[in-house]
Amino acid sequence: MALLELKSVSMEFARGKGRLRVLENISVTIEQGQFVAIVGPSGCGKSTMLRIMNGLIQPTSGQVLYEGRQLDGINLECALVFQSFALLPWLSVKANVEMGLEARGVPPAEREARAGIYIDKVGLDGFEEAYPRELSGGMKQRVGFARALAVEPKLLLMDEPFSALDALTAITLREELLDMWQAPDMPVHTMVIVTHIIEEAVELADRVIVMAATPGRIVADLKVDLPRPRDKRTEGFNAFTDRIFSLIEERV
Amino acid sequence: MRRQTFTVRQSLNWLISFLLLAGFLALFFQYRHRVAAIHPHLNVQLSNLPYYAFCSFYRMLAAYVLSLAFAISYGMAAARNPRNERIMIPAIDIAQSVPVVGFFPAAIYFFVAISGGGRLGVELAAIFLIFTSQAWNLALGVYEAVKTIPADSLEALDSFGVTGWMRLKRLYVPASVPKLVYNSILSWVAGWYFLIACEIIAVGPAHYRLPGLGSFLMEAADKGRTGELIAGLVALLVIIVLMDVLVWQPLSIWAQKFRYEFAASQSAGTTQIYDLLVRLGVNIRRAMRTLVHPITTMFARLARAGAMARLGALLQRIGKPLRIAWLSALVALIIYGLGDGLIALVRTLRQPWPSEARMIPAAAGASFLRLLIAYAISLAWTLPCTLAASDNPRFDRLLAPLAEIAGSMPATALFPVIVLFVIQLTGNMNLASILLILTGMQWYLLFNLLAGARQVPADLKEAARSFGLSRYAGWRKVTVPALSPSLVTGSITAWGGGWNALILSEYFIYRGHHYEVLGLGALLDRATYETGNGTMILLSLLSMVLIVMGLNRLVWRPVYNFATERFRVDY
Numbered sequence: 001m002a003l004l005e006l007k008s009v010s011m012e013f014a015r016g017k018g019r020l021r022v023l024e025n026i027s028v029t030i031e032q033g034q035f036v037a038i039v040g041p042s043g044c045g046k047s048t049m050l051r052i053m054n055g056l057i058q059p060t061s062g063q064v065l066y067e068g069r070q071l072d073g074i075n076l077e078c079a080l081v082f083q084s085f086a087l088l089p090w091l092s093v094k095a096n097v098e099m100g101l102e103a104r105g106v107p108p109a110e111r112e113a114r115a116g117i118y119i120d121k122v123g124l125d126g127f128e129e130a131y132p133r134e135l136s137g138g139m140k141q142r143v144g145f146a147r148a149l150a151v152e153p154k155l156l157l158m159d160e161p162f163s164a165l166d167a168l169t170a171i172t173l174r175e176e177l178l179d180m181w182q183a184p185d186m187p188v189h190t191m192v193i194v195t196h197i198i199e200e201a202v203e204l205a206d207r208v209i210v211m212a213a214t215p216g217r218i219v220a221d222l223k224v225d226l227p228r229p230r231d232k233r234t235e236g237f238n239a240f241t242d243r244i245f246s247l248i249e250e251r252v
Numbered sequence: 253m254r255r256q257t258f259t260v261r262q263s264l265n266w267l268i269s270f271l272l273l274a275g276f277l278a279l280f281f282q283y284r285h286r287v288a289a290i291h292p293h294l295n296v297q298l299s300n301l302p303y304y305a306f307c308s309f310y311r312m313l314a315a316y317v318l319s320l321a322f323a324i325s326y327g328m329a330a331a332r333n334p335r336n337e338r339i340m341i342p343a344i345d346i347a348q349s350v351p352v353v354g355f356f357p358a359a360i361y362f363f364v365a366i367s368g369g370g371r372l373g374v375e376l377a378a379i380f381l382i383f384t385s386q387a388w389n390l391a392l393g394v395y396e397a398v399k400t401i402p403a404d405s406l407e408a409l410d411s412f413g414v415t416g417w418m419r420l421k422r423l424y425v426p427a428s429v430p431k432l433v434y435n436s437i438l439s440w441v442a443g444w445y446f447l448i449a450c451e452i453i454a455v456g457p458a459h460y461r462l463p464g465l466g467s468f469l470m471e472a473a474d475k476g477r478t479g480e481l482i483a484g485l486v487a488l489l490v491i492i493v494l495m496d497v498l499v500w501q502p503l504s505i506w507a508q509k510f511r512y513e514f515a516a517s518q519s520a521g522t523t524q525i526y527d528l529l530v531r532l533g534v535n536i537r538r539a540m541r542t543l544v545h546p547i548t549t550m551f552a553r554l555a556r557a558g559a560m561a562r563l564g565a566l567l568q569r570i571g572k573p574l575r576i577a578w579l580s581a582l583v584a585l586i587i588y589g590l591g592d593g594l595i596a597l598v599r600t601l602r603q604p605w606p607s608e609a610r611m612i613p614a615a616a617g618a619s620f621l622r623l624l625i626a627y628a629i630s631l632a633w634t635l636p637c638t639l640a641a642s643d644n645p646r647f648d649r650l651l652a653p654l655a656e657i658a659g660s661m662p663a664t665a666l667f668p669v670i671v672l673f674v675i676q677l678t679g680n681m682n683l684a685s686i687l688l689i690l691t692g693m694q695w696y697l698l699f700n701l702l703a704g705a706r707q708v709p710a711d712l713k714e715a716a717r718s719f720g721l722s723r724y725a726g727w728r729k730v731t732v733p734a735l736s737p738s739l740v741t742g743s744i745t746a747w748g749g750g751w752n753a754l755i756l757s758e759y760f761i762y763r764g765h766h767y768e769v770l771g772l773g774a775l776l777d778r779a780t781y782e783t784g785n786g787t788m789i790l791l792s793l794l795s796m797v798l799i800v801m802g803l804n805r806l807v808w809r810p811v812y813n814f815a816t817e818r819f820r821v822d823y
Contacts, residue, residue, distance in 0.1 A: 051407070056407055056410055056411055074410055074413060076412075076413045078411070079411065079412070080407070080408065080411040080412075082404050082407070082408060083404075084402070084404045085404075086402070086404035086407065086408035087408075088405065088422065088423065088426070089509075089510070089511065089512055090426040090429075090509055090510045091422070099409075099412055099414060100412035100413070100414075102414075102418060103412050103414040103415070103418060104413065131509070147412075
């Protein structure tokens with residue numbers, strides 16, 4: 001059974017007197033254990049689609065099925081990583097990471113232990129009591145990852161998680177994300193990443209969903225069968241990114 | 253730019269809010285016959301000063317705690333629901349523009365009547381009045397803070413399922429802290445002003461008196477006890493300075509922690525007192541934890557056992573009907589009260605009007621002229637000071653703290669002193685009343701102008717200099733236009749302060765003589781204290797409210813819209 005399924009989902013927003021169609025007739029199935037990337041130009045509604053998957057936004061029409069059941073409201077078995085990190089500036093690293101656990105009623109001692117594990121995993125050991133404003137961009141996003149992973153979600157959703165970072169930091173963090181995903185003790189197996197960087201999608205994902213804008217729709221759904229670890233300098237990798245690039249370009 | 257038009261709907265809104273306000277006033281007012289006179293004995297002696305200071309302080313504290321609770325619930329309700337927002341924010345605008353001091357006698361009638369007579373009622377009335385001077389800007393602060401929480405923070409909390417109490421504790425309250433602290437400082441300044449005012453009013457020839465610093469000062473001035481007068485002023489100054497050093501400065505530093513980073517980059521640094529308090533706070537928290545820990549673990553155990561979850565579910569189930577019942581009871585009570593009030597209003601107004609009523613237009617004109625003169629004087633010294641401060645940062649650094657101390661000293665405390673000297677000098681109230689109004693106006697103008705001057709971008713001023721503009725041309729082309737939004741905001745608040753001061757400024761009892769000038773405030777005071785004519789009190793108060801609201805609608809709102817649209821610096 002599919003973990004998550006969008007069935008002919010459409011989304012409209014009111015704009016002025018008219019209505020703006022952001023997503024049109026989207027149908028996607030996310031299988032257990034998959035790493036899916038959604039790429040597309042800005043304004044193609046990919047971030048909106050991610051929020052519909054999480055239940056933050058209700059679609060105008062269509063169905064969202066999680067483990068075969070209709071999703072109404074926010075899906076607490078998902079966790080979200082934000083482009084802007086979205087950390088609370090008045091909470092320490094530890095308190096930020098514990099937030100999701102606290103909301104789920106995990107008792108304090110267990111909360112602390114689990115936050116500690118994931119703070120270690122993202123390499124922020126020793127920064128538990130620091131505040132977000134004292135951290136660099138890369139470290140802030142590590143907190144963002146730790147916060148999302150700490151609730152041990154069945155589905156990790158990432159909205160342009162590396163776009164606000166400098167290029168070198170982004171490379172390191174991508175590698176670390178892959179390492180964590182492939183580690184045997186990792187309870188989070190299924191991931192969806194939204195990005196506008198094609199290389200990033202091909203480097204990370206098993207499957208790339210390509211979208212076009214106005215209205216946002218899926219134009220291709222490609223399986224990435226390049227062997228891991230993937231090297232960006234190989235011909236196979238470049239051929240794949242070129243193919244996606246031309247798919248997007250011919251529709252702009 | 254769009255032309256400001258006065259639509260039928262706006263006029264209707266305006267009329268309805270005026271009627272509601274009049275009804276509210278009359279509601280208070282109808283209790284006046286049930287109130288008996290109270291004469292607690294006031295003793296102007298140095299040994300009594302700590303007691304009087306304590307009385308004043310506890311009134312302030314009680315009103316502030318009420319304001320804080322009100323502000324957080326009101327501000328959040330307005331910010332989180334657009335339907336509430338449309339009613340609640342304009343309501344605050346109106347509440348802010350009403351001259352609160354004029355309501356004090358009516359508030360005394362009301363609270364003394366419902367509390368069964370005695371000092372408790374007068375205390376409640378004073379606390380209510382201080383509350384009305386503190387609550388509105390706090391509530392607006394919370395509203396703005398909650399409204400400007402970044403969307404991603406809200407989404408993050410949503411996606412992690414953070415709701416209810418935890419959301420309040422982790423997001424809404426912390427996000428409001430910087431604005432709450434900033435506005436608390438302003439609220440305390442306003443609160444002191446009104447506290448002293450109602451203690452002075454109560455000590456006048458009326459039948460109620462409140463022991464406190466204000467009445468102490470008043471009585472000391474009246475009896476000519478200069479030593480006690482100075483001691484009272486010093487005591488007030490000491491309390492204000494101590495509050496600033498021990499509470500507001502450390503709180504301002506602490507509040508920096510709760511800023512979103514893009515909001516402000518300047519660090520407040522730290523002070524020795526702040527560090528000391530932090531250490532003290534850590535110890536207190538440790539002690540509290542050992543005391544509270546057993547209780548919280550018990551609750552945690554209960555929560556795990558599911559008892560809390562069941563209780564929560566139960567509360568959620570009955571929550572909505574409960575809330576509806578509570579709200580409709582409240583609405584019914586308000587409607588009943590206002591209906592009652594409006595009936596009282598009509599009944600009072602249908603009685604034959606006293607001959608004095610014919611003086612109202614002339615009195616209103618005279619009061620308006622007095623305010624205009626005081627405003628012109630305020631502008632005449634604050635604007636040059638601001639321009640000088642804008643050109644010369646050293647002067648700014650010198651002026652700002654001086655102005656802050658002078659401005660946080662409630663001008664009402666100086667009223668007895670000013671009256672004492674000026675009446676002895678001139679023999680009448682004319683000059684004194686303008687001076688008194690001035691003390692209620694000038695600081696608002698200065699603070700807003702100084703804050704505005706600091707926000708004029710340095711590169712604009714540099715550009716003017718590099719193109720060889722003269723100093724005067726620089727002011728005319730750059731500084732004054734960039735200042736004009738702050739000038740308008742400052743003017744609006746200054747006039748608000750002026751109308752309040754008016755009620756205390758046109759009528760004064762000193763050593764058994766009463767001094768007065770022709771004016772709305774004097775009419776109101778005389779009707780309250782001398783003749784006790786209910787119709788006259790209502791008429792003068794309502795005309796004042798009408799003038800204030802009319803001026804806001806017809807003059808200040810269009811000017812404000814124009815200034816913020818035309819002279820906003822955002823490129």
